[in-house]
Amino acid sequence: MKKKKSLKDLSKVDQLRDKYLPLLKTAGISNPNLEFDLILASTLNITREQAVIAETIDIKKMRILETKLNKRIKRYPIQYLTGKINFMGFEFIVNEECFIPRQETETLVEEAINLKPKTICDVCSGIGSIGISLALYLRNSSIHCSDTNPKALICLSKNLRLHREAISNNRNKVVAIESDLFDKINKDLKFDLIIANPPYISPGDPEVGPETSYEPRNALYADNNGLSAIEKLIPQSKQFLNKNGHLLLEFGYKQSDQVSHLAKSNRYEIVKILIDQEDHKRGILLKLS
Numbered sequence: 001m002k003k004k005k006s007l008k009d010l011s012k013v014d015q016l017r018d019k020y021l022p023l024l025k026t027a028g029i030s031n032p033n034l035e036f037d038l039i040l041a042s043t044l045n046i047t048r049e050q051a052v053i054a055e056t057i058d059i060k061k062m063r064i065l066e067t068k069l070n071k072r073i074k075r076y077p078i079q080y081l082t083g084k085i086n087f088m089g090f091e092f093i094v095n096e097e098c099f100i101p102r103q104e105t106e107t108l109v110e111e112a113i114n115l116k117p118k119t120i121c122d123v124c125s126g127i128g129s130i131g132i133s134l135a136l137y138l139r140n141s142s143i144h145c146s147d148t149n150p151k152a153l154i155c156l157s158k159n160l161r162l163h164r165e166a167i168s169n170n171r172n173k174v175v176a177i178e179s180d181l182f183d184k185i186n187k188d189l190k191f192d193l194i195i196a197n198p199p200y201i202s203p204g205d206p207e208v209g210p211e212t213s214y215e216p217r218n219a220l221y222a223d224n225n226g227l228s229a230i231e232k233l234i235p236q237s238k239q240f241l242n243k244n245g246h247l248l249l250e251f252g253y254k255q256s257d258q259v260s261h262l263a264k265s266n267r268y269e270i271v272k273i274l275i276d277q278e279d280h281k282r283g284i285l286l287k288l289s
């Protein structure tokens with residue numbers, strides 16, 4: 001009898017808040033209120049605004065919510081719990097088999113939009129955040145997305161479906177290919193822009209956050225101090241770029257010198273080094289002349 005009463009009490013959202021907000025805070029979550037609301041909203045399939053004023057939750061949903069909150073306390077990424085992210089102002093579906101796009105990559109996309117390319121290859125596309133964002137901002141473009149992870153490409157297809165109407169209104173075409181870098185890309189194709197946020201973290205880098213341990217390793221880490229994918233991308237891209245085509249790459253904040261050196265030795269012109277909000281060199285725009 002007593003047990004039943006306590007379960008009933010726990011189904012009040014306020015009591016769940018009282019229980020979990022301190023636990024989330026102790027786990028190092030900087031905005032526990034916001035995260036509680038986002039996880040509640042995704043569990044009840046309601047908006048965040050509705051979650052803020054929700055008073056009760058049925059026992060079945062409460063169990064699901066508690067499981068999610070307990071995962072979050074172990075620093076499981078919130079994006080995997082809610083199943084979505086916002087990138088370049090658009091919603092994208094994400095799941096634990098795929099890399100979670102980072103806000104800093106928006107700088108790369110903004111740079112790409114300014115170039116107004118008509119033919120684009122988004123190498124290492126993941127769930128399509130870069131390629132599909134470009135399809136939502138540009139018009140009359142053809143975009144190839146490629147990744148080695150078939151699960152990321154399944155997610156990319158879902159994101160394509162989510163934005164199908166807008167992409168088609170913009171008269172853009174997006175295709176996804178499972179490929180190790182350019183391996184499966186038609187050798188006759190030439191692009192105005194090759195854009196990539198490849199894996200670039202050095203294995204054993206102590207500076208990655210706790211959430212990162214839940215993401216696919218292949219999306220994050222690269223051999224040779226994190227540079228092995230970039231070392232292949234820079235020379236291989238030359239074959240797939242139009243004359244005056246651009247290569248736009250994101251890299252780690254300690255890699256600017258090595259990437260610049262590699263670019264010059266492959267006879268690219270360095271058009272611009274991209275700087276992130278913390279004033280780190282995090283990207284490079286190259287031109288093939």
Ligand SMILES: C[S@@+](CC[C@H](N)C(=O)[O-])C[C@H]1O[C@@H](n2cnc3c(N)ncnc32)[C@H](O)[C@@H]1O
Pocket residue numbers: 099100101102105123124125126127128129130146147148149152179180181196197198199200218219220229
């Ligand atoms: C850092 S994530 C970036 C994903 C996406 N572009 C973004 O910015 O959100 C790197 C992606 O590269 C993919 N990848 C790793 N090695 C690859 C390779 N050799 N060829 C193609 N894709 C690769 C991973 O599966 C992962 O999706």
